[in-house]
Amino acid sequence: MKAFNKLDGLVCPLDRANVDTDAIIPKQFLKSIKRSGFGPNLFDEWRYLDHGEPGMDNSVRPLNPDFVLNFPRYAGAQVLLARENFGCGSSREHAPWALDDQGFRVVIAPSFADIFFNNCYKNGLLPIVQPAEVVDQLFRECEASEGYRLTVDLQAQTITTPSGQSFAFDITEHRKHCLLGGLDEIGLTLQHAEEIKSYEAARRQSQPWLFHQV
Amino acid sequence: MTAQTLYDKLWSSHVVREEADGTVLLYIDRHLVHEVTSPQAFEGLKLAGRGLWRVDSVVSTADHNTPTDHWDEGIKDPISRQQVETLDANIKSFGALAYFPFKDKGQGIVHVMGPEQGATLPGMTVVCGDSHTSTHGAFGALAHGIGTSEVEHVMATQCLVAKKSKNMLVKVNGPLPAGITGKDVALAIIGKIGTAGGTGYAIEFGGEAIRSLSMEGRMTLCNMAIEAGARSGMVAVDEKTIDYVKGRPFAPTGAQWDAAVAYWNTLHSDEGAHFDAVVELDASDIKPQVTWGTSPEMVTDIDGIVPDPAAEADPVKKGSIERALAYMGLTANTPVKDIPVDIVFIGSCTNSRIEDLREAAAVARGRKKAASVKQVLVVPGSGLVKAQAEAEGLDKIFIEAGFEWREPGCSMCLAMNADRLQPGERCASTSNRNFEGRQGQGGRTHLVSPAMAAAAGVTGHFVDIRQL
Ligand code: SF4
Numbered sequence: 090m091k092a093f094n095k096l097d098g099l100v101c102p103l104d105r106a107n108v109d110t111d112a113i114i115p116k117q118f119l120k121s122i123k124r125s126g127f128g129p130n131l132f133d134e135w136r137y138l139d140h141g142e143p144g145m146d147n148s149v150r151p152l153n154p155d156f157v158l159n160f161p162r163y164a165g166a167q168v169l170l171a172r173e174n175f176g177c178g179s180s181r182e183h184a185p186w187a188l189d190d191q192g193f194r195v196v197i198a199p200s201f202a203d204i205f206f207n208n209c210y211k212n213g214l215l216p217i218v219q220p221a222e223v224v225d226q227l228f229r230e231c232e233a234s235e236g237y238r239l240t241v242d243l244q245a246q247t248i249t250t251p252s253g254q255s256f257a258f259d260i261t262e263h264r265k266h267c268l269l270g271g272l273d274e275i276g277l278t279l280q281h282a283e284e285i286k287s288y289e290a291a292r293r294q295s296q297p298w299l300f301h302q303v
Numbered sequence: 304m305t306a307q308t309l310y311d312k313l314w315s316s317h318v319v320r321e322e323a324d325g326t327v328l329l330y331i332d333r334h335l336v337h338e339v340t341s342p343q344a345f346e347g348l349k350l351a352g353r354g355l356w357r358v359d360s361v362v363s364t365a366d367h368n369t370p371t372d373h374w375d376e377g378i379k380d381p382i383s384r385q386q387v388e389t390l391d392a393n394i395k396s397f398g399a400l401a402y403f404p405f406k407d408k409g410q411g412i413v414h415v416m417g418p419e420q421g422a423t424l425p426g427m428t429v430v431c432g433d434s435h436t437s438t439h440g441a442f443g444a445l446a447h448g449i450g451t452s453e454v455e456h457v458m459a460t461q462c463l464v465a466k467k468s469k470n471m472l473v474k475v476n477g478p479l480p481a482g483i484t485g486k487d488v489a490l491a492i493i494g495k496i497g498t499a500g501g502t503g504y505a506i507e508f509g510g511e512a513i514r515s516l517s518m519e520g521r522m523t524l525c526n527m528a529i530e531a532g533a534r535s536g537m538v539a540v541d542e543k544t545i546d547y548v549k550g551r552p553f554a555p556t557g558a559q560w561d562a563a564v565a566y567w568n569t570l571h572s573d574e575g576a577h578f579d580a581v582v583e584l585d586a587s588d589i590k591p592q593v594t595w596g597t598s599p600e601m602v603t604d605i606d607g608i609v610p611d612p613a614a615e616a617d618p619v620k621k622g623s624i625e626r627a628l629a630y631m632g633l634t635a636n637t638p639v640k641d642i643p644v645d646i647v648f649i650g651s652c653t654n655s656r657i658e659d660l661r662e663a664a665a666v667a668r669g670r671k672k673a674a675s676v677k678q679v680l681v682v683p684g685s686g687l688v689k690a691q692a693e694a695e696g697l698d699k700i701f702i703e704a705g706f707e708w709r710e711p712g713c714s715m716c717l718a719m720n721a722d723r724l725q726p727g728e729r730c731a732s733t734s735n736r737n738f739e740g741r742q743g744q745g746g747r748t749h750l751v752s753p754a755m756a757a758a759a760g761v762t763g764h765f766v767d768i769r770q771l
Pocket residue numbers: 366367412413414433435651652653712713716717734735
């Protein structure tokens with residue numbers, strides 16, 4: 090996994106509540122058996138004027154000029170500013186894969202759907218919860234000044250605006266540790282293989298009906 | 304010992320180890336695997352030279368991409384076919400307790416297949432790379448959806464890195480009125496608490512109305528817990544749970560059955576257990592539900608009207624209503640009963656079990672598809688449901704009514720196969736999501752129960768099933 094430490098990134102505001110994973114990456118792109126290449130289809134139905142299918146040359150498709158991601162001022166944005174319940178709907182990890190592939194490293198919103206929130210951490214993407222008033226303020230500032238950037242410091246757990254105002258954010262120790270180090274979570278868990286085995290052996294004793302010969 | 308909720312019991316009995324910050328390694332008993340969210344996980348295992356920690360925990364099927372007609376022609380879409388064939392190959396090389404591939408008679412939607420095989424049992428932790436895994440909580444199991452990285456993590460370690468959710472009790476008091484189904488209860492709850500109302504919680508559904516639901520009804524309800532924002536929903540074990548499980552292929556037998564039942568009977572919240580949030584509804588207030596917008600919380604009942612954004616003060620909500628009405632092609636203040644439908648879809652992991660099909664057939668019997676309705680699709684949840692329905696003659700009732708009787712799969716629930724809405728088409732659907740484009744780009748979805756969907760199919764618009 091990609092490590093995350095500190096980022097100074099351009100901000101793109103997506104002013105809609107309840108953005109679901111079907112909107113983030115429509116299902117026709119879930120047929121891929123790969124992990125990469127989803128970026129050009131991020132927000133596909135909002136981003137293009139035609140209907141997207143896997144295998145199309147996205148560079149020649151007609152762009153929707155009214156969709157923020159297509160505004161020249163937001164080209165290369167790494168921080169996505171969003172509204173409440175971002176990432177609701179399906180468990181598809183293709184949603185964080187698409188955000189990552191597009192170049193986003195941070196999503197800031199008043200609230201996230203649980204599964205999406207969790208999936209972000211597995212992919213080096215940092216989801217940050219801020220109170221609705223703070224998110225409102227960031228939307229206002231971002232829309233008012235072209236080239237608006239935020240500095241996100243994971244070690245210090247802060248977001249800093251261009252005027253120097255700082256906001257703290259929460260993250261569990263475990264997630265912070267994994268993100269900072271870009272650690273392979275499976276490898277970390279397997280350090281506890283003996284504990285898993287002894288738990289499993291006890292379970293096999295007490296609930297043998299959960300185990301089968303194959 | 305302090306009183307525990309059902310969720311507390313399920314959680315604590317699966318903790319392998321706990322870190323100081325509350326992060327837990329949670330042991331997983333059952334891993335359900337389908338073709339869409341697994342290929343990258345198997346690929347990851349291969350690259351790292353890892354295998355499955357416990358082969359007998361994996362039960363798998365292909366459902367999302369499979370066609371629902373012309374099975375003799377195979378899967379025509381080459382990308383869909385590759386995904387299904389990739390699952391075949393991965394199961395072949397990694398192994399599984401059971402695999403129900405495309406065209407197998409046990410094949411079906413993963414959340415229909417698991418319970419009917421007895422692969423879902425009370426007291427288990429059940430995960431799947433699919434958010435509607437909450438369905439299995441109907442059995443007094445802790446079940447939730449996971450992402451593909453977690454799929455790989457469970458495959459390699461049999462554990463999930465997890466943090467405990469808060470406890471929420473949703474209590475539906477009083478007897479369920481005639482004609483009201485698990486689907487109506489689910490939508491009424493979502494209408495009340497919103498699509499983020501359950502975020503951060505594990506929901507236990509209780510109360511007289513829930514106890515009176517069949518296992519199918521409870522599965523429908525738990526299936527939609529995720530639409531209320533909760534990763535898991537659950538119902539305490541009772542006689543109905545145990546009767547349903549008995550005799551299924553992977554259910555215990557003999558002395559193990561007796562031991563299992565004794566344990567399962569402890570799977571309920573203790574008297575006086577603490578819930579962080581409690582929501583109560585009166586069953587007598589619940590009428591047949593119909594969604595009007597592009598989120599499951601945008602719901603009203605059959606006597607309701609499409610809301611007017613002008614009456615909404617909150618600017619974000621007002622904007623959402625305006626956008627939803629524009630997408631749905633609806634005018635504010637239109638009575639729900641006046642909304643015509645083009646297509647009807649009866650199926651999905653929410654409502655494609657035998658009881659759902661019986662309810663739809665009871666409406667279709669002796670009636671005909673309305674001339675204004677282009678198509679009514681009936682897609683059973685699995686090969687076994689299909690066989691059972693045919694044994695009861697339900698297929699004939701549907702066909703005589705002018706409905707189409709299809710092969711099992713996810714179908715038009717998310718339109719990854721060939722079954723999809725055309726832009727602008729309006730559908731009465733028994734599925735669980737009415738998001739923009741969910742059933743096909745530009746398609747308009749209204750979520751309803753199976754009986755309400757069948758009634759829309761024979762009248763051409765929404766009607767009160769209790770007055771049909
Ligand atoms: S029926 Fe629909 S919601 Fe259920 S698993 Fe299939 S696609 Fe997902």
